[in-house]
Amino acid sequence: MGGFPILSAMLLVPLVAAMACLLVRAGTARSIALVATLLNLALGIALWANYDIGGAQWQFTERHEIFQGFSYALGIDGIALLLIVLSVFLMPICILASWESIQKRVGEYMAAFLIMELLMIGVFAAQDMFLFYIFFEAGLIPMYLIIGIWGGANRIYASYKFFLYTLLGSVLMLIAMLWMVNASGTTDIPTLMNYDFPVKAQTWLWLAFFASFAVKMPMWPVHTWLPDAHVQAPTAGSVILAGVLLKMGGYGFIRFSLPMFPEASAQLMWVIFVLSMAAVVITSLIALVQHDMKKLIAYSSVAHMAIVTVGLFSFNVQGLEGSMIVMLSHGLVSGALFLCVGVIYDRLHTREIDRYGGLSINMPHYALLFMLFTMASVGLPGTSGFVGEFLSLAGIYKVSTTVTLVCTTGIILGAAYMLYLYRRVAFGEQKNADAAAMSDLNLREWLMLGPIAAAVLWMGVYPESFLAPMRKDIAALDARLSRAAPSGDAHLVAGEPKAEAANAMPEGVGEHEATAEGAH
């Protein structure tokens, strides 16, 4: 792209569009927002297409010294690339999801979403620690407004909780950042990723960052803002919250905690493991007894994020890759599930599970897509969920078999609550006449759910497209972590590879497909 500042352009497009949205009427604002997000999607695709896999670690870099104390420095590696693509992919879908359901103060709503998009891209693209912090924190304001103005009945409480929880987490991180910059003399993230802080200080710094990322992630027991925020946020707000905002926590761990404080990460690994194990089991059990669909999916998000954290702290390539895939997959799948809830919420204006039933009879297309996303959330092979969860758990097995055991239990529970949800909503008899009279997906809803379905299958069938861009970065991170990596209790020994496949016939005739076709 011959020096074209594509990342700045991706920041500028939503900014200009947001300003424009504030000044025009509702209908125009919708169109402006859609065009701007599609334009950013196009830029995102261009970014991916031009990303040189295996090239320099940091690409598309820009740097301008226009501030005192920090610089306007942008640049991405493979990890950031994929998260940016995820963000720009979900944005137009969010705008479509709000097309009809948002009727009051449309211009401001669209502006808030576009600002949100700007800040999300900024978080993933920032190469300066304080620039990162500004983008990271600034996201609170639009999200606060989105929940508070366009949310449900109990929106005020949820918006406060969201804001103050995340703010408290982040301010401690700011102090840690100031200390780091004071000690190392640089604000440049790539430099800091290879800077060795004293081990004793690392513990404190790690804890300060942990306070912020654990809330954002969210990890048990500081997850309680998430169900409230989700339930009260409008559909598109939930999609962005689950799809991208939660990934900021994971991104923070992978970008800051792990490479900057490897020793502290190894030392405090148990904190992550204990909290994640608790999260997987407890939140899955809580999800099992929910009557509100959004709440159920929100709790399932907490459980999935726990798989991400254990994978990240497994200190090996599988775990890290798996976590990234779980994050991407969860971004798509939970986003899609919230959209599915939104589709029927728009028709009946309730999220109460018992008010629905037998939707597969009158909404077959909807039931099919909902099934696909349910299965992806469960982690069925062939969907994106399987790839990520399998890799994460394979990674963590090398470190602790116990943790693997507990987390796998969570996956079984996940299958239980998701299938239970699906049964109650889509199968059974049509108890309520109004639910039975609902029409199937319209074109707008197909346009929202179809692309996500395609992406979920793509990631499930050929994950290499997503693994390739970040392979080198994960390897670099793994090398950085190797000096602190724990030995683990699995003691795996690599065996001698066999000359032929285990299921090879003696004569080599009648090739048998070993895929898990019977899983349906």
Next chain:
Amino acid sequence: MDYANSLYLTGPEVFLSVSGLILTLLAAWGGRPSARYTTILAVAALFGAGALTAQFLINDAYSLGGDAFGGLYRMDAFGSMAKLLIYAAAIGCLIVTPRFFDKGTEYRPEYPLLVVFAAVGMGMMVSAADLMTLYIGLEMSSLASYVLASFARSDGRSAEAGLKYFVLGALASGILLYGISLVYGFAGSTSYPAIRAAFDGGLGTGAMFGIVFVLAGLAFKISAVPFHMWTPDVYEGAPTPVTTFFATAPKVAAIAMTARISLDAFGNQVDVWRQIVIFAALASILVGALGAIGQSNVKRLLAYSSINNVGFILIGLAAGTAAGTSAMLVYLAIYVAMSLGSFVAVLMMRDAAGNQVESIADMAGLSRTNPMLALCLAAMMLSLAGIPPLFGFWGKFVVFQAAVEADLVVLAAIGIAASVIGAFYYLKIVKIMYFDEPAEVVTGKSDLSHWAVLAICAIVVSPLGYLATKPLGVLADRAAAALVFAG
């Protein structure tokens, strides 16, 4: 003694004093109808003084500063920068005032006069290099302030505010004088460099008492906890333009004066006063945050907010370094824009009959009845809370950076965690304006002059402000260098 040089170095004060005297004559002969012209001339005088000060600040020939009148007065970059902020705040307040009083007949030419004389006093405060100059400057600005507080003569609350301010201010002056006399007794001089030299070897108990009393008296002027009690009452009772003035210009002057006396006169006894400042800082942050939560009057709420902000500024002072002083000045500059903006926004809220709206509940749904005003006020609130990308964050950022660099990590961590409590009530205002159903109370139209001041403040506070970080940082660093290494 070279009088010409001394008079030149005190140019801004001399110029303002002469202008003030001329304006007095104009006001005496012109009577009430001349109020408008007097205001315009006062603004012009402040601009003139600002130009003189800016020239001292920018011109490299004065980079070392200079002593006037045998060391009673010191012209340096620190004082000049503080003075620029004071003049800017005073100009902003004067511009918004006449239209505020339009409805009644209370506006008089004395008002701009008092602001000009207060500015003279404040200029002396920040440039004082001797306890006597300091006291005279302080009293001069305070006396003007007492009158200003009770300027709305027909309003009982205003009279009450003036009286309270006067009584408590006199008490604080007494405490300060007592401290000054102790310091003089133990140091044998009232000049800052001489005090610094006298305290070089160590402090006796008496001298320490002196320092404590001086700081207590100054804490009253900057409304730091535990000497903050007058602030909410005075801010609520005084007419809103006067409150705007109190929250900005005198605060800058008092803080700059405190910084100069702490770092210059008591500069080699940092450990003695640091714990006092740390206590006052943390207590101010906490009391400012907790006290604001229950308020239903927006001016009282902003009063607590100013107490809260003083706490953050004092963290910069507690660092006791050049970086800390520079951070204080940056914070002050941003604080002036934020306070000016928020008070002007409050000033603009009028009901259909043109009366002031001060109740927070009446601001409900402002975002729908008056979206621009709500947007500006929301930006001010979130900026005061220190949420990026608004510029208020930068003030907190530099202050905490200085604290961390001075190894006060724990102080910084506690301070910043307490700022989250403060965020709660700033959010409450945003919530009331944006989430609640419109109360349809604020319907009155606002004057262009109000919009102009608000717009300037809003631009400073918006993310565009970050483009100013470099020049602001350079100026503040130069100002801080003049102070910390002086004497």
